[in-house]
Amino acid sequence: MILEVALLQVKPGLEQEYEESFRKASTIISSMKGYISHELQRCMEVNGKYLLTVKWESLEDHTVGFRxxxxxQEWKELLHHFYHPFPTVEHFEKINL
Structure with a gap:
């Protein structure tokens, strides 16, 4: 399992519209092969800042299968115009301690 992490900054004043669009986009990502789960969290200190985490079975399920x-393309159309600056997406793997 890998964890996709994106820190998202939504343009000022568009937060409500973004959250509504994200609800629609959630059905897209959750239907993809290798998808496990996702969460979108709103920052309490900074308006328009969100944290998206998505669990995938493998890195390729995200980078190839989804992207x-x-x-x-539909995901991009729904969401990408809200971001400034455009987010960096990183992937993490669990360390077994």
Whole structure:
């Protein structure tokens, strides 16, 4: 399992519209092969700042299966225009201690 993490900054004044669009976009990502779960959290200190985490079965399920799909084009259309600056997405793997 890998964890996709993105710190998102939404343009001022568009937070409510963004959250509504994200609800729609959630059905897209949750239907993808290798998807496990996701959460979107709103920052309490900074307006318009969100944390998105998505659990995938493998890195390729996200980077190839999702990002190279037609569904990703719909995801982009729903969400990408809200971000400034555009977010960096990183992937993490659990360390067994």
């Amino acid at each position: 190279q799909s037609s569904e990703y």
